[in-house]
Amino acid sequence: MEKVLLQNACFYKDGRFSEGNLLIKDGKIEALGIGISADCEVVDLDGAYLVPGFLDVHTHGAAGVDVNAADVAGLEKIGKFFASQGTTGWLASVLTDTEEQTTWCLEQIRQASGRPTEGAQLLGAHLEGPFLASEYKGAMPEHLLQQGNIGLFRKYQAAAGGTVRYITVSPEVEGVPEMVETLSKEVRIAIGHSGADYASSMHCIRNGASSCTHTFNAMRLFHQHEPAIMGAVLESDIYCEAICDGRHLHPATVRMLLKAKGYDRVIAVTDSIMAAGLPDGDYKLGVNDIVVEDGDAKLADTGVRAGSTLTTGRALRNLVHFTGQPVERVLPLLTENPARMLGIFGRKGSLEPGKDADLVVLDKALQVKATYVGGRAVYVRDGRNV
Secondary structure, eight states, X not given: OOEEEEEEEEEEETTEEEEEEEEEETTEEEEEETTOOOSSEEEEOTTOEEEEOEEEEEEXXXXXXXXXXXXXXXXXXXXXXXXXXXXXXXXXXXXXXXHXXXXXXXHHHHHHTTSXXXXXXXXXXXXEOSSOOGGGOTTSOGGGOOOOOHHHHXXXXXXXXXXXXXXXXXXXXXXXXXXXXXXXXXXXXXXXSBOOOHHHHHXXXXXXXXXXXXXXXSBOOOOSSOOHHHHHHHHSOOEEEEEOSSXXXXXXXXXXXXXHHOTTSEEXXXXXXXXXXXXXXXXXXXXXXXXXXXXXXXXXXXXXXXXXXXXXXXXXXXXXXXXXXXXXXXXGGTTHHHHHHHTOTTTSSSOOTTSBOOEEEEOTTOOXXXXXXXXXXXEETBTTBO
16 A cells, blocks of 8 residues: 655645645545644645646647647657646547548547556547537638538547547537437537537537537627527536636636636636647647747648647636636636536545545645646656655
């Protein structure tokens, strides 16, 4: 039995911080609170924040690796960088690509998912397309978009070994409503990249769509006479992804979204590309050429924004800054909310006995000091000292 005691922590539980210790046993949280002790390795956190690991359900890469071109080693490189940013679990988002390349990507994700890692744990795949509307394609290659196709999804799911956890579709695309109704019990479905009207959007929500992809971006916006997909998303109880980099959404837009949806229905995502963690320059996003200037990623040929260079750690700090709220108020956007949306809150997303010991140590400036995945320190900022 491997045990580690994290002592003198300011740990986050039930929406507030408390002082005490947390005991890890065999990769799980054994106990937390005042007076917890054990005969084992002891790590003194000296009053630092101890919070659940961040979960990123929408990201296309980082550290020079693009998910659409990543083999198992490449996926592990992404995960290692993510751990330095506080991410403990992530979905690899596959941008719309050829059937051959998508199948290859999913085979790599299948091999890398759930295995022991030196970084953030790969939890599975997110398919962003190909069942998307061309009018709101964003960075999706238009010639590869197609109608809803349950058979193709199942083919992809077989290649992924069942690890496709999340998929983005457009309600107005022919065949998609049938996909949502049939597949919503098998995979979490988001609506997005869409100009759908209100009725079509609500139909998909009522039939099982559980989330909205990068809310406000690449979608038809609200009009008082035709609320459209935006109105359906705001009125309903589905989760809303938000890219909180200050570019995709103005801080006031983030505040408005939180006021409309509540802090329990917004999920902070990065939508990061391979340039995350790297300087400005030329990069790839699937088949697209990308130029990053001042940290802003855009398609080289059209200048359309294409993903971000955001990290989860930066997103947390931005949320505190944008909202003026204490960190304990916004933490669920990176922890509990994505875990609940994915249906994994029974083992991740909060600090509870019996859950995976996926933890982040933050200093008072909310910078990542250390990251634990399955009870193992996979990142320590200052070498040996947490």
